[in-house]
Amino acid sequence: MVTSIVSSLGGGSGLDTAKLVDDLANASRAPKANMLAKRLQTVQSKISAVAQARSDLESFAKSLTELVAGGTMQSQPSPSDTSALSAVANAGARIGNLASEIVIDQLARSQTVYSDYVADPAASIGQGNMTLSVGGQDFAISIDAAHDSLNGLASAINISGSGVSASVVSDGNGSRLVLRGQTGSAKAFTLTSTDAALQGFAYGSGGTMTLGQAAQDAKFTLDSVAYVRDSNSVADVISGVTLTIKKASPGTSVSIGVTRPTEPLRQTIQDFVSVYNTLKKDMEAARTATGGDGALRTLDRQLSSFLSTPLSSDPTISRLSDIGIATNRDGTISLDAAKLDTALKNNPDAVEALFSPTRDSTHTATSDPGIAVALQKLSDGATGTNGMLASLGKRLDSESAGIVKDQSRMDEREAAYRSRLEKQFGTLDSRISALKATQSYLEQQVKVWTSSNN
Template identity: 25%
Template sequence: MTEPTQYISGLISSLNWDEVIDKLIEVRKRQLVNPLEKNKEALNEKLSLWKSLSEKLSSLRNSAWDFYMGYAFQNFKVLLNAQGIDPQSVIEVSTSRFVEEGAYELEILGLAQADVWTSKVFSSEGQPLGLEGLLRINGLEIQISSEDTLQTIRDKINTLGDAFKASIIKVREGEFVLLLRGEKTGEANALNLEDPQGLFEFQNLIRAQDALLRVNGLTVQRPSNTINDLFKGLTIQLKRALPGTTLFLEIKKDTESLIQKIEDFVKGYNEIVSFFREQFSYQEGTIKPLMGDVTLRGIKSTLTSLILQKVDLPEGFNALTFIGISLQKDGTLTFEKEVFLEKLSSEPENTTSLLQKVSTNLKEYLDKLTTPFAGLLNLKTGLLERQIERINEQIDRQQYLIEKEKERLRQQFLALEEALAQLKSLSDWLSRQIDISFKNSK
């Protein structure tokens, strides 16, 4: 049946059918859709909590990784001092994780230099020079013709390789020189320049030389100002020579950085314990989303066991509590910095070995939980996401059926209105006929 262009609900019956239909549909939604929405909300809350726990466990795993790999014990501080000057203006020092402790006195006697040669002055850079002859640089020949300009000669030189480069310098108006510079510093990289005809009358402005420095009284030469083979794991960048000034360089273990890493580990573990406590705590009338979850209880139990475990080390160094990391009654960890520093000072090898062994076992377990795709928590969240997806499909299906039912009810009420209209029309006709008959009978 075609729906009228204009539709007024209850025009004949004086009933608001739209309101009646909406109330009926709302009842159907409460019966069919609301339970699904409530279930979906509960699953989303669980999913959010598992993802939050996964992030916390991944962070703890990253903290354990530093101890497992030994990186946490390989942090060093560079102490650089000099009297009366800023030592950073003379050298820069950087370290790698392979650096070793040590103390050194440095005196920078000279910087490494690259060879620099300059030609005689020419009056033009773009006009033919009228020169003919041969130029050799490190055995490589450049043929000079009378048509060559200073620019073309520069370009010919620069096609010969990367060991040297030519450029043109404008000294003043109408005066140009050809500058030839070696690309590497050091005496071994001095340029072998031959100008048999004396076409350019080259002069050596800067001679190639090695860097020269004195280390603890020993004179040392290097071809570069970047020196990375003087001390293990240490790179020194020479910035300027300063004969007569001694720089004091000390490389020492950065225990502050190690302490910070342990504190970060303890903090990360305690955040996870707080998560457990929150989910397992009971409040009257309130049920936490993960309160009875067996997986969560298993994770809590395993983490506690790994923290309390004894490892294969001498007695007194086979559990974390001996180096100041202790488990409290509420499940959290405390860290006694002074105890740890005393143990690290007296027994550095056993102390670091203990942290590495505990972290290795902890990391291996956390890998099983947090590894993408195959980790237990990834599987857990994946299952919840699929459940939510199925509920969304059910909600969409029910919404579709409810809309169809709404349309069916609307059509039924329209038909009822039309039937009522016909009945009213018949009633009106009968009333008129009765009135006419009554008048005629008089």
């Protein structure tokens, strides 16, 4: 209907009524559309600026957390022979004065036993009961119809909860059962049965399985003190350090020193200054875009006070300002390299503690949060579900959605207005066309009358 009216506008009257409808409709719609478009562009600019600030803050906190978790921000033990020993400092451990000597006499080993070959691991081996004894504790192994095979026996052992693992290993000679216990002499085991059919898969008291390796403890001497442990991973002989012994070398001493993370710390602190200034810049852009939103002002104050926030309980160096980071007049920060070098030289443990804080009964996340925890807390408070930036983002998204709805309603109203114009001008066009027809008829009659009179 609309199309037919539009195509016929002006057809009878001779007037360009289609253009008149377009001009009137556009004159009505254009200022409203422009106003809503500008409002939407403004809100979208605000959303973009706030999103950038939020992304900066989240990335800043996450990168610091990952960096600290990697252990590169604290001193690490340094063995002289890494093929014989590896060592890692526990998170927050202060090991700056570590200097030890270790002699590894024996590694901890797990017991292994294996059976003779069988042709088919799924074939019957005989049913009955077996007893798996580990460190004085017995575990019942029932070989019923569901477990009557080499594969079934392995499954029954694995679900026993004994700590002994069973596997069926196959090669060109067939398949055999291999059992492996846990490390340490106390974890030695036997697998026995009173059923003759199962003796080929028993070890101890008449069983025919073969001992591959006997269980044994690790034995080593650290700083002239002898130790025996049931594992090659040892975390209780050097405070804050986990040792992993890898090779026995009786009579050969391996020294354990310390590698200070001086350069990683210096580089990280320089990077902190750079990233912080980028964050402040984008935060200022978001404040400008939003007309100085209160949430952004609050967050900016929290960032500005971060340099003076206590990050550790050390009496000498507990804040970023103590290592040479200062606030400039424009709100950015800068680093006094000389002050940082002095802190790294005179009190390296305290500088480390700003990044990898000590954790014990007196050093908690409250008293010694460290830079990563403190920044993550600030980030969570701003970007969490009800955080300042999250709430601001929701408000702006809601405002944007409202403008889009206003645009849709405006389009509907203007479309209705255009339809009314088309109808009105269509009626006008028809009337003018009728009048013109009447005029033409009268003119024709006048000519006829005039001719008749002559």
